Amino acid sequence: xxxxxxxxxxxxxxxxxxxxxxxxxxxxxxxxxxxxxxxxxxxxxxxxxxxxxxxxxxxxxxxxxxxxxxxxxxxxxxxxxxxxxxxxxxxxxxxxxxxxxxxxxxxxxxxxxxxxxxxxxxxxxxxxxxxxxxxxxxxxxxxxxxxxxxxxxxxxxxxxxxxxxxxxxxxxxxxxxxxxxxxxxxxxxxxxxxxxxxxxxxxxxxxxxxxxxxxxxxxxxxxxxxx
Amino acid sequence: xxxxxxxxxxxxxxxxxxxxxxxxxxxxxxxxxxxxxxxxxxxxxxxxxxxxxxxxxxxxxxxxxxxxxxxxxxxxxxxxxxxxxxxxxxxxxxxxxxxxxxxxxxxxxxxxxxxxxxxxxxxxxxxxxxxxxxxxxxxxxxxxxxxxxxxxxxxxxxxxxxxxxxxxxxxxxxxxxxxxxxxxxxxxxxxxxxxxxxxxxxxxxxxxxxxxxxxxxxxxxxxxxxxxxxxxxxxxxxxxxxxxxxxxxxxxxxxxxxxxxxxxxxxxxxxxxxxxxxxxxxxxxxxxxxxxxxxxxxxxxxxxxxxxxxxxxxxxxxxxxxxxxxxxxxxxxxxxxxxxxxxxxxxxxxxxxxxxxxxxxxxxxxxxxxxxxxxxxxxxxxxxxxxxxxxxxxxxxxxxxxxxxxxxxxxxxxxxxxxxxxxxxxxxxxxxxxxxxxxx
Numbered sequence: 197x198x199x200x201x202x203x204x205x206x207x208x209x210x211x212x213x214x215x216x217x218x219x220x221x222x223x224x225x226x227x228x229x230x231x232x233x234x235x236x237x238x239x240x241x242x243x244x245x246x247x248x249x250x251x252x253x254x255x256x257x258x259x260x261x262x263x264x265x266x267x268x269x270x271x272x273x274x275x276x277x278x279x280x281x282x283x284x285x286x287x288x289x290x291x292x293x294x295x296x297x298x299x300x301x302x303x304x305x306x307x308x309x310x311x312x313x314x315x316x317x318x319x320x321x322x323x324x325x326x327x328x329x330x331x332x333x334x335x336x337x338x339x340x341x342x343x344x345x346x347x348x349x350x351x352x353x354x355x356x357x358x359x360x361x362x363x364x365x366x367x368x369x370x371x372x373x374x375x376x377x378x379x380x381x382x383x384x385x386x387x388x389x390x391x392x393x394x395x396x397x398x399x400x401x402x403x404x405x406x407x408x409x410x411x412x413x414x415x416x417x418x419x420x421x422x423x
Numbered sequence: 424x425x426x427x428x429x430x431x432x433x434x435x436x437x438x439x440x441x442x443x444x445x446x447x448x449x450x451x452x453x454x455x456x457x458x459x460x461x462x463x464x465x466x467x468x469x470x471x472x473x474x475x476x477x478x479x480x481x482x483x484x485x486x487x488x489x490x491x492x493x494x495x496x497x498x499x500x501x502x503x504x505x506x507x508x509x510x511x512x513x514x515x516x517x518x519x520x521x522x523x524x525x526x527x528x529x530x531x532x533x534x535x536x537x538x539x540x541x542x543x544x545x546x547x548x549x550x551x552x553x554x555x556x557x558x559x560x561x562x563x564x565x566x567x568x569x570x571x572x573x574x575x576x577x578x579x580x581x582x583x584x585x586x587x588x589x590x591x592x593x594x595x596x597x598x599x600x601x602x603x604x605x606x607x608x609x610x611x612x613x614x615x616x617x618x619x620x621x622x623x624x625x626x627x628x629x630x631x632x633x634x635x636x637x638x639x640x641x642x643x644x645x646x647x648x649x650x651x652x653x654x655x656x657x658x659x660x661x662x663x664x665x666x667x668x669x670x671x672x673x674x675x676x677x678x679x680x681x682x683x684x685x686x687x688x689x690x691x692x693x694x695x696x697x698x699x700x701x702x703x704x705x706x707x708x709x710x711x712x713x714x715x716x717x718x719x720x721x722x723x724x725x726x727x728x729x730x731x732x733x734x735x736x737x738x739x740x741x742x743x744x745x746x747x748x749x750x751x752x753x754x755x756x757x758x759x760x761x762x763x764x765x766x767x768x769x770x771x772x773x774x775x776x777x778x779x780x781x782x783x784x785x786x787x788x789x790x791x792x793x794x795x796x797x798x799x800x801x802x803x804x805x806x807x808x809x810x811x812x813x814x815x816x817x818x819x820x821x822x823x824x825x826x827x828x829x830x831x832x833x834x835x836x837x838x839x840x841x842x843x844x845x846x847x848x849x850x851x852x853x854x855x856x857x858x859x860x861x862x863x
Contacts, residue, residue: 211642235635240572240643256626256639260572275626279570294626298567300611316625317567319611336621338611355619357612413616414599417453 198223203230207237214264217243233273238266241283258285261302277304280321293330296323299340305394312349315342318359324394334359335371343390345398353406361406362387364398373412379405445688456688457596459521459777459787461589461680461725461747466697468680468725469734471844472837473853476823484822491818492828495742497540497719498580498649498672501641505649505672506558506580508742509538510814511829512732515677515723515746516562516582516653518544520597520606521684521777522750524551526786528799529753531555533806537814542582542744545595545620547609548574555803560651563640565594566620568610576644580673582651583637585624585662588681588698588724590690591655595620598685601780603789630665637670651675656701656724657694663708667718675744676705678724682747684787685778698724699738700847703834706739715739716830729816736817737832738848745813752809753802754784 200210210228217223227248231237235254238247241264249257252270262281271289280299287295290308297313299321306314309327315334328346335351337359347365354371360383361374370376379401387400412419434440445456477483484491499505514534519527521544528551534541540558547569548561561578563570575581586592597606597618607614627636637650652666653675666674678698683691702722709715722735723744735743747755756764761771763783769776777787785796821829824836838853839845845852846859 208642208646212645215645236639236642239639242572255632255635259639260575260643262572274632278626279567279572281571297626298570300571313625317621319567335625336619357616413613415454415617 197225197227199227199229201229202232202234202237207234210237211239214238214241214243214245214247217241217245221245231270235273238264241266252289261285271308272306277302277321280304290327296321299323301340303393309346315340315359318342322390322393324390324396326394326396328365331368332371334361337361341386341390343387343394343403345396353408355412356406356408358408360386362390362403363406364403367404367406370406373409374406375409377405377407379403457598457685457778458688458691458775459682459684459686460691460775461682462692463775464692466680466725467699467841467844467847468697469699469731471840472699472734472848472850473840474730474733474737474820474824474836475838477825481825483825484827486819486822489822490827491821492830493814493818494538495719495830497721497742498651500649500672500718501646501670502580502649502672503645503647504579506540508540508558510810511736511740511742511817512726512810512813513539513560513721513742513744514541514749515681515744516542516544516560516584516587517746517750518546518597518684519549519552520544520546520601520610520789521787523785523788523794523797524549525794525797525799526750526753526802527552528555529797529802529806530749531559532799532803533749533752533810534558536803536807537810539810540579545597546606547571548577549609553577555799562653564620565622565624566610567625568612568620572643575640576647578644578648580649580651581640581644582653582675583633583640583671584653586655586657586677587653587683588655588677588679588695589683590686591657591679591695592622593686593690593694594622596685596778598778598780601778601789606789630669633665633669641670649673651721653677655679655681655694656696656698659696659701659704660708663705663720664712667709667712667714671718673719673721674705674709675721675723676701677744678722680725681723682750683777697847698722698726698735699844702735702738702740703847703849709739716741729813729818730820732813733817733820733829733832734837736821736829737836738834741830748809749806750786752806753786754797754805755782755786757784760784 231251233254239259242262246265254273256275258266259278265284267286272287272291274292275294277285278297280302282302286305291310293311296304298317300319304323306325310329312330314329320340324343331349334353338357341360344363348367351371353374497506535557542560560580563583599615649672651673652671656678679695719741721742722740758771760783782788785793837850
């Protein structure tokens with residue numbers, strides 16, 4: 197394992213070392229200590245490596261991740277795993293707002309709670325949150341799945357496209373064009389798989405499913421009040 | 424008798440026929456008018472400015488013998504690989520989706536022939552566009568449609584888009600008729616829906632966050648390429664200062680004459696400020712921060728000819744960008760398609776229904792048959808010719824003012840024809856020393 201002490205090295209040096217693993221992986225396991233809320237740690241990775249960040253990370257940690265497995269042993273700031281393409285990002289603590297924003301693929305696991313706009317405009321990622329999520333989560337979510345073992349805040353799934361949302365607890369309110377939907381067998385199977393991948397021992401049958409009513413997919417005069 | 428009656432008819436200036444037609448249209452449909460193109464109302468513009476050519480007090484340069492540099496380096500503030508463009512006229516961001524693949528290819532070809540850059544748009548980077556563009560600016564938009572780190576690293580520069588002149592503060596839209604299989608796949612959306620693009624970035628708010636976002640993009644690209652920030656012209660003085668503070672290498676200011684593929688007419692005509700009014704604000708902000716020429720300024724919105732280019736440079740821009748004019752050079756609104764424009768309720772020279780995807784010229788469409796009408800090689804050549812004319816015209820004016828570099832043009836070379844243009848451009852009214860709003 198190669199370890200960078202971010203009290204001594206810069207984020208730039210750490211990121212460059214991780215980027216240099218793209219073509220030939222020289223070390224599978226990497227770690228950073230003393231992140232102390234620094235921004236943009238482990239962004240733009242594109243290698244089959246594991247990165248452990250021991251402490252709290254600032255904005256955009258693991259942004260645009262491809263392939264790599266990044267674990268934050270602490271809390272994550274705004275936009276963790278934003279625009280992730282593949283791989284796994286795990287936050288052992290809480291995540292701030294816009295977790296997994298616009299992410300296209302991979303798996304984002306948040307073992308604590310997530311703030312507002314979790315999964316905003318998500319485009320194929322799977323997000324599994326052990327705790328609760330804040331308001332306006334999954335706003336304009338396009339595809340992928342959002343699993344919430346706790347509660348969801350106001351306006352969940354506003355202007356939703358095709359994301360599958362599963363919530364175990366209460367939903368304070370649903371956003372425009374987001375409705376509760378029937379939980380069929382294929383959804384139980386999908387949810388079971390996501391919970392297993394996240395490592396959470398939850399009963400899939402205790403969840404409710406939410407999705408798009410698809411009434412705002414085209415501009416209609418009668419929907420004017422929804423915009 | 425009938426002639427006398429016609430002469431006595433008086434059209435209301437407030438409720439003219441166009442206004443009444445829009446009222447009837449709104450009453451019939453219940454939805455606002457969505458269209459393409461840019462502002463069509465008459466605005467204070469560069470035609471209201473004139474150059475003071477050399478005479479006794481200034482030496483002109485010989486037009487056919489003495490050089491006048493047109494190349495510009497963009498993005499040397501932080502990037503390891505700044506861009507050098509051979510002409511200060513770049514191609515503005517326009518998306519595949521709004522435009523056909525052939526049109527995007529033609530833009531790349533034309534720009535590459537003359538050594539300038541072209542720009543992607545909402546919806547991501549296509550292989551055709553990357554392949555044909557020697558210098559490609561990749562837009563980083565709120566929607567993040569098609570955004571991925573591989574394309575980010577293929578770009579020669581990255582433009583973080585906060586807004587555009589046609590709709591500052593507004594998001595984008597692409598109506599269902601243009602969401603084909605390929606467009607839907609690139610944007611990760613269901614086919615045929617009316618696509619909405621967010622007006623705000625999803626993972627940051629405000630200039631302090633933007634500074635961190637720019638640092639993230641620099642980290643992902645290993646600080647190789649320049650980062651632009653594009654803003655629609657509104658509170659330009661303050662926005663430019665904040666963009667510099669956020670870490671931009673290049674700032675793009677798009678005035679309200681800038682075009683769009685699909686926006687509400689009320690937005691196009693009633694939000695933003697004219698390009699001419701925005702440039703002095705931007706330059707003042709840069710000068711006060713000691714960053715003029717260090718952070719390069721690109722301006723766009725209504726640039727049509729070499730005089731417009733030269734006037735923008737004289738007011739302090741480092742380069743300009745063209746969108747609508749580039750499409751016209753490709754063949755948009757060409758009279759040869761007049762019958763077909765009329766068949767869809769428009770006419771050559773008036774066509775602005777880019778959102779419908781029925782463009783007879785094969786440019787603002789995803790219809791495969793219409794798209795075939797645009798030969799990307801021939802259209803690219805037309806664009807290159809046009810870009811060369813813009814450059815030659817700008818050089819002609821610069822030499823007449825005694826300048827051996829387009830960027831040596833200065834506000835002192837200009838006067839204004841109207842009081843309002845003098846106030847906006849901050850140059851004297853012709854024949855006077857009066858700059859409205861400035862004390863002596």
